[in-house]
Amino acid sequence: MFSKGDKVTVLDEAINGVVVSTKDKEVTIETEDGFMMTFFVNELLKINNSSNLMDSIKRIDIDKVAKEKEIPKPRSFVKERKEKNEVSAPEFDLHIEKLVPNKNGMSNYDILTLQSETAKRHIEFAIRNRIPKIVFIHGVGEGILKAELDFLLGRYDNIAFQDANYQKYGLGATEVYIKQNSK
Known part of the structure; x- marks a missing residue:
């Protein structure tokens, strides 16, 4: 998932760095401050270093976005029958x-x-x-x-x-x- 040279950020911490090595589920990074730190794979997120707007746009799944924007169909409910003079209970x-x-x-x-x-x-x-x-x-x-x-x-x-x-x-x-x- 991560390879040497990938730019990453640490989840739940304000640490960014570059991948130096990977071993099993552990990834060693060099932080922007020059420190060597080891994290588990699930603690890191790869930073996309591409500043090209078209590359970012191509990665967007239009079908997925359209599905999210879809208005859900109203659910049908069986209406509770009440007598005309019945007052609802507090x-x-x-x-x-x-x-x-x-x-x-x-x-x-x-x-x-x-x-x-x-x-x-x-x-x-x-x-x-x-x-x-x-x-x-x-x-x-x-x-x-x-x-x-x-x-x-x-x-x-x-x-x-x-x-x-x-x-x-x-x-x-x-x-x-x-x-x-x-x-």
């Missing part, structure tokens, strides 16, 4: 990126606790305001948040829950039904 996204502006410095325990407390707050609000159905979007991931949410929902007597509509949410959401007591 959705609450429990992804941490939606709950806090910056999660840096938060441990996994802190994140899960915040997500659980947020879900609990929304459940309590729905019960108080007699909202019959809500949806929690938890994502697929490793299933830890879903398990925590299932545990939380199981502690309420007046709540039933199930996986939300697959066509609309995929596997990453839970539908919660709040049974209304006639007071």
